[in-house]
Amino acid sequence: MNYTFDTICAIATPLSTGGIGVIRISGEDAIEIAAKIFNKKIVPKAINHGWIVYKGEKIDEVIILPFLAPNSYTGENVAEIQTHGSPVVINQILNIILENGARLAQKGEFTKRAFLNHKIDLSQAEAVLDLINSKTQKSAHGAAGSLSGLLRIKTEEIKSKISDILGKIIASLDFPDDVAEVGYDEIIKNIEDAIYEIKEILKNAKMHNILRQGIKVAVAGRPNAGKSSLFNALLNLERAIVTEIEGTTRDTITESLEINGISVTLIDTAGIRDKSPDKVEKIGIEQSKNAIEQADVVLCLYDGSCGFSEADKKIFELANNKKHIVVRTKSDLCDKSNKTTEDEISISSKTKEGIDELKRAIYNEITELNPAGSEFLTNQRHQYCFRAALEALENALQGAKDGELQDLISIDLKAALTNLGEISGEVITDDILNNIFENFCIGK
Template sequence: MKSALDDTIAAIVTPFGSGGVGVVRLSGNQGIGISEQLIDNFPRHIIPSRVYHSWVLSDRKRLDEVIYYYMKAPNSYTGEDIIEINCHGGRVVLRKVLELVIAAGARQAVRGEFTRRAFLNGKLDLAQAEAVIDLVAARSDKGALAAAAQLSGGISQKVAALRSSLLSLLAEIEAGLDFPEDIGEVGGEQIIDLCRSVVNEIAALLATAAGGRVMREGARVAIVGRPNVGKSSLLNAMIEADRSIVSDQPGTTRDTVEEGFVFDEVHFLFVDTAGLRAPGDVVEEKGIARTKAEIARADLVLAVFDASAPLTAEDGCLLSKYGVDKCLAVFNKIDLGLLATVDKFEGAEATAFVSALTGEGIDNLKKLIANYISRDKIMAVDGGLINMRHEECLLRAREALEGVLDGARGKVPLDLIAIDLRLAVAALGEVSGHQVSDEVIDQIFSGFCVGK
């Protein structure tokens, strides 16, 4: 992103559309001078954190009645002088106020530029900046709590402590190499003890990766089974809406159908799939191929069977044939009676009996799903949950530390051990942004909205 930090930037920071209030934000050292040009009776000596009332003028005519306030650097979100103008939330008014601000000398902010400036000015580290967009995009209560924990420094503090301990060890090693007669070499056991402890801490952080993905993207639940066992009806019953087409004709669902639903403070993404059987045509063959892909991708599979009929040979080998694990067996259509010999069914974590038609057993199935996901994924939100970028950095740090441990056990010279130690320190520094490329920074902030 090519932008000068000494520019004063501006953007509408509230969602696009009509609303009760809309906010135009200015950040930069020209914010006061720009605001003086368009706000009537702007105070000569504006007091930080005080709310003011006035009118925005356009060609000396009143455009909108506003309240505004000034946050003086460095005590603001970006670490710069900020002025926020609270207008009435109409599209025309907000657009016109922003045009006046830009005409007076501001530049339109680009995606994520306010938060990028907060990062560059030391108000947030990179992991905290990523938490901002996670908090905005949170789909569930737990997702919001996890993002807030990361924003408050939960992950950053843990990683910083690990990095600090490795930096101290590296400093000791390098001092011993530079001044062996005065300081002496660091012992191999000291290196092994510290690095083993850090590796264990990294493993604990890595264990939250799957839970972090669930919080950000939702737990993916694939609904699979033979045609006409009621998969689409089950999806509709789970989300309490007619999302998927239901028909007595087998093979109605040819493609995957996805729908989100929040239950037990977790966002779930249910995926209705094409029925598993020998394909009758090319279209059905492609649908079944997508079903297999969803099975591999899912956090949990609901294997659906017709409770009102005996299990078929195809039912019995469904899990093994299609590589289904992480599975709950769901016997649908219990309103028609229970003829399926459930005791012959193996391979599922648990079994549920439901009627998608009447709703019987649906609440219990939801609880089984939520319990499985909570048990399978570490989703304790107090310390935050790492994302894919953090995971990649931590994996590289762990790999480098394994090299340090191997070297220390094999009595490799300390100058060679220090190489791997530096790699581990650098990888941990990428999590918080202490050591990170401009390309990575650009990629992260390009995912933000303009107003953030």
């Protein structure tokens, strides 16, 4: 792969009014370009305080932090300019930098350069994105673990187990007179160890995806079942309109909350009924069905004060093929012993009875509780690589158990190493690289 490293620049902070704004310049000419627009000499490794000057006019009082290659985020010369946080001023300074020879960075180009200049591996670059996008403390913790290299270290450990045995096999094949053939027991033991480690990581894959992306929970049921009341109770906020009139909620409403460190998008839906909905309600009902379709978990509500009916059953059937929790509402109005199903949860949005139990049930529904599993985060690309490596190792293991020629076993072991090498980016194609960095924002 050939890359040209010209000098790039971008605004690194959100473009809105704030205390400060940061513009980053990276590349061979970064310090030189910063010096051209600054009213003082730039001293390396120092905090430089002065003014950005353009055509003799003072533009903004700034601080410039110069980092000399290779001791910077990108591994190149970097100048970080801290301006006052006015979008107008920040844009003006960016334009002046562009006029002086830098090019506008593409999405994720700073982090891509950090990877290409061997400052971080690919799993760490991806962790930067996860950390920026973290919605909860738990996902930030996992992303920070990956950023600090925990995923890389774990992958390296597995790779070294495979490399050890592969090295011995190759040595005995290349120098049959000097090196004895490796015992099949030893080969089997090493492969089994590597397989075990990979399976342990993949066990947490679902949890990692949930931590990274959050989940969607839809509140569904007949009109007046108490959906909006429960929606408000879960949010602890009077967000949705609640009345005794059937068909109060017309549109789906979405809000975010956190349950035990998981980001949840909660969706209140319009009550579903067959009888006499008007045109607007009909559209709402269609939206409700879509929301159920797209949700990870559906809360199926029925009005406990009226009892379970055929109409409730019909709605619950819409959620049959996905994770759902049956919720009996208005428990303050009804006899608690009168349950329809064993594992339903009785709640009252009025007295808040059962709300915490319901939150726990949502959490249990989506996670196999494994607190140790969030030390680092894997994404779908890593999981794909681990699965491919696992498949190759299982082939190798079968071969070893069958006493196959070690030459053939080594082919599968090499394939597993290649798959694992893709995680850190040591084996990588341009397409994969571009895909990864496309998800970043400009300036990172």
